Amino acid sequence: MDRILIRATNWVGDAILSLPAVEAVRARFPQAYIAVLARPWVADIYGFGDFADEILLYEKRQGLDAARERLRAAAALRKRRFDCALLLQNAFDAALLAALARIPVRIGYARDGRGWLLTRPVRVPGQGEIPEHESFYYLELLRRAGWLESLPEQPVARLGGIRHEPQPVIGVSPGAAYGTAKRWLPERFAAAAAALAREKHAAVSVFGSAGESGLCERVAEEIRTCGVEAQSLAGRTSLAEFVRLAARCMLFLTNDSGAMHVAAALGVPTVAVFGPTNARATAPLGARVRLVREPVECSPCLLRECPIDHRCMTRVSADLVVAAALELLAA
Secondary structure: OOEEEEEOOOOHHHHHHOHHHHHHHHHHOOOOEEEEEEOHHHHHHHHOOOOOOEEEEOOOOOHHHHHHHHHHHHHHHHHHOOOEEEEOOOOHHHHHHHHHOOOOEEEEEOOOOOHHHOOEEEOOOOOOOOOOOOHHHHHHHHHHHOOOOOOOOOOOOOOOOOOOOOEEEEEEEOOOOOOOOOOOOHHHHHHHHHHHHHHHOOEEEEOOOHHHHHHHHHHHHHHHHOOOOEEEOOOOOOHHHHHHHHHOEEEEEEEOOHHHHHHHHOOOOEEEEOOOOOHHHHOOOOOOEEEEOOOOOOOOOOOOOOOOOOHHHHOOOHHHHHHHHHHHHHO
């Protein structure tokens, strides 16, 4: 395997959780030329480390434009003459693109009706066959493909190539994709961040997507009313810029989100509020992490919107998050 293409996952959190597998490919084939094919909104993740020699973009299109983009990407990949494609992304399109690119060895899980497009289809792990955390799902693909002897006891995700110079800044990410159920109350993010900023003589930076600008500005404004300097950077940074800014934070407060995984992979002390999601499956891969949750009978429900009273989040107080953060910073 002299030239390997890795088809990346499509979301930031999944990309971070797959990094142990990407690192394992590099360790297995240290002399190989490795390229990562990724959607534009996640591609920057692979620039922070020794993961790939090249990062290729695969644009998202609709209708006929999607077919044209697939053919364009396939033609570009054919010119690079890859020996193998490792498909970390599960979709049919990932296998179809690799086949159109005429990559002779195509490895991936046999799901989404794509097994016939793979030269080495891998059976999807059944319940209980591998540890619950999602990082093992990607590592098991390598193990079943013969590229990894055994699963690690504890996978680690690292984003490198950044000078870590912590500033007196607390990062806050109050948003989360896929509905509101994963979001802790904005006013409690503000109260916790303001209390910690006063304790640590710090300012606050609130991060989020352009679609979360209203939410983030509300949190920043409430922090300012507490007499603490705060700014909202929602929609004003690229992913690469966010990674660099997050790396400078002395502490990061967040929901279960892509931002949480980035902060943890940077080694930034990270406090994450969990409610409807399963921490055993999606907890961040980092040593400097504290999870805050109040167990309730209906959690984890994995729902996008809470159909009742959102008790898994409303029972988490700002004081609990502040205490977890201070304990983490003192460790």
